[in-house]
Amino acid sequence: MATKSIETEATEVRAVAKYVRVSPSKARLVVDLIRRKPVAQAFDILHFCDRAVAVDVEKVLRSAVANAENNNGLRADNLVVAAAYVDEGPTLKRIRPRAKGSASRILKRTSHITVVVAPRKEA
Template structure:
């Protein structure tokens, strides 16, 4: 929930039910925490991880929310919070030897990015 006090404005964006394992998405999210948004987008652009596209999409959405809804400048924002929660798991079955089967878990993620204005101190 955005905190609309005079000194702290936080703007968030969330992507739910993203079909990537949370463990893989958390590795990408940890790269952008506490970075200015321009630097974070640059890091994500050159990352070879598959989750970087989904995280970049959420980050761009958070920047757009800040610019359009809260009238903040996109250049002055930093990634204050970024985290990945686990979503529901699709359970699938794969045939194995001697007529048995094993379960394949296809995991989903909920990706949240919170941006805030940079402190000029």
């Protein structure tokens, strides 16, 4: 008699911050630090990170953990940052006056920051 092993799918919970006024390349430097880390360690890394965008990434991580606890009944001490990525948002285009009546364009970039947390897999 063959038995099937039933695997329960790990619940992934995410949080997104849209239209954050920081360039995606700067935000990706911070997000790369916390990917695949336990949540407690990720908070420590963000707390001591010198970059200004770390505050915004920490807010998104806190939101993802709160979503996991309140909506899915998961425990915060058992969570891991499963994925964290930054997408490019709309770019605000501004003009700066230059010499001889000309102008140059200034691009004020925005980002969409996404953090996904999941329960730690027991090996």
